[in-house]
Amino acid sequence: MKVLVVGAGPTGLTVAVELARLGLLPRVIDRRDSASTLSRAVGITSRSLELLSKSGVSEKLIAEGIAVQAACIYLDKQLALEFPLHSDRTYFPTILGLPQDRTEALMDQVLSSMGVEVEYQKELISLSEYRDGVVAQFDTGDEDRFDLVIGADGIRSTVREAAGINFPGFDLEEEWSIADVDTDGWPPRRKFTLVKMESGLVAVAVPLGEGRHRLVASCEDAIGAFPMELDIKRVRRQGTFKVSIRQAETYSRGRVHLAGDAAHCHSPVGGRGMNLGIADAVELAARIVAGRLTGYSELRHREDKKVIDITERGRKIVTGKSLKARFEFRALIAAANSLPAVRRKLGQFVVEF
Ligand SMILES: Cc1cc2nc3c(=O)[nH]c(=O)nc-3n(C[C@H](O)[C@H](O)[C@H](O)COP(=O)(O)OP(=O)(O)OC[C@H]3O[C@@H](n4cnc5c(N)ncnc54)[C@H](O)[C@@H]3O)c2cc1C
Structure with missing residues (x-):
């Protein structure tokens, strides 16, 4: 099966690592010149570490990251509450702090060791879907046919737009x-x-x-x-x-599937954006390899919506x-x-x- 992953942020890299781990080497493109140097997401949850453990990515993240031990809440200048960040029931006992560029670099290292190199300076321009495949056109003037295309290309997803999937919500x-x-x-x-x-x-x-x-x-x-x-x-x-607080109306249309910010975005309160993308990616890769893509959209849409709703409630409480x-x-x-x-x-x- 030929799979194109559009976007080499944390979501695209996770899809690619998981596909490669399960024996399917995808093609991965990104329009950036090279790996990102932006440290957007800084909190990696235990659930993400658990999901990334099979590929060996977690081990590298934990070796470089910083285990956050407690949370302090101030009301203006006054310390109002301090509590330990700890769970005995999780893969990793707390949140791991690491800048997103390092998370991506470590994922990229693992991907490379599995035989997949990200093709930088390659932008997806459009998609044409036929009964037996999807043809992707690139800014470099060439095109290629794939069985599946994964849109891990962020908030302003070209894949989402090309598939005609609405992204309702508000800014x-x-x-x-x-x-x-x-x-x-x-x-x-x-x-x-x-x-x-x-x-x-x-x-x-x-x-x-x-x-x-x-x-x-x-x-x-x-x-x-x-x-x-x-x-x-x-x-x-x-x-x-x-x-922006938005969620795609569906994550799947025909041979095109969305994951990460291409499928949803919300406020940084709760620090879950990248972590949700990692969860989408692992689920999607497993389903691609198992040949059971039906249900991917319903499952991840429902799970992500729960988190977006809780995050919105949290945002309204802390900024209200x-x-x-x-x-x-x-x-x-x-x-x-x-x-x-x-x-x-x-x-x-x-x-x-
Ligand atoms: C300031 C800030 C702080 C944040 N803090 C946190 C946090 O603490 N915790 C957390 O979990 N999340 C946080 N987030 C959210 C997190 O950064 C995103 O959820 C995460 O980056 C999404 O990853 P992604 O791979 O889905 O998309 P992106 O990281 O946006 O990656 C998409 C990639 O696709 C590429 N691309 C786009 N279009 C094309 C195209 N047409 N062709 C080829 N390539 C293309 C882009 O170049 C990019 O590399 C924060 C975000 C911001 C802005």
Whole structure:
């Protein structure tokens, strides 16, 4: 069977690694000049590590990443709650912090060792589907026929558009921002920190490595958003981004299947975007090899929708300005502070989510 994977982000690389592990070597293309240097997703869940363990990718991720030990929640400058991030029931006991470019580089290493090289500087322009295959046209002027095409080509997916699949949802008005910084002192090492301001702004710090943090805020200045003094030695990268909450109406049409951001996107609250893409990818690859693609779309659409809905509820609680949102957030903190079992359960929920 001839399979084309469009996009060599974490989703496309995972589809390719899993297909290759199961004995099917796909063709993988990406329009970028070379591997990405962007550190977008920084939190790898235990579930993703479990899914990536069979190929040997997890071992490499765990060796380089940083195990996040606890979460701290501040209300303005005041520490309101701290709880351990830990579960005994999962493959890895906590969240692993690692910049996305390193995750991709390690996946690419494993893929390469399995005999598949990503073809960079190759862009999919269009698809024409026939009864016996799909013909993909490339910007390099050539074309090729495939049995299946996997759209792992991100939010503005060409594959999704070519297949005529709608991407309903909405876009948030505000700009969000990130900064990758070298730090000394605050924010705390090996801890996830969330600061909720009375104004409804939220700022988050995630450890990326020893003395390195990712800052994210629901406004245009990820560094200035923190009400406390940050001990920043170097700013490696800074930028703003818009958030969309969308999900493709179906993940499969004919011989074309979508996975990752091409199929869904949501806010970074909860840090699940890349992790959902990895779960789609593993499921899709297994079904391709087993020849049972029917049901892929229904299963992954349902699973991803659950996470998008929970993430949206979380976003509204942490960024909500209404009295109700503020009340819910404070009630959660009060309950967790009064009962160690609630703190433990909260940490377990975050690791298992
Ligand atoms: C600021 C920020 C912070 C984030 N933080 C987190 C986090 O902490 N945790 C988390 O899980 N997620 C996070 N995410 C989301 C995460 O980055 C994405 O969900 C993830 O990158 C999706 O992976 P993907 O492989 O599906 O798509 P992408 O990473 O977008 O990869 C798609 C690839 O397809 C290629 N491509 C596109 N069109 C074509 C074409 N026509 N032909 C050939 N190639 C093409 C692109 O060049 C790209 O390399 C964050 C996102 C942002 C923006």
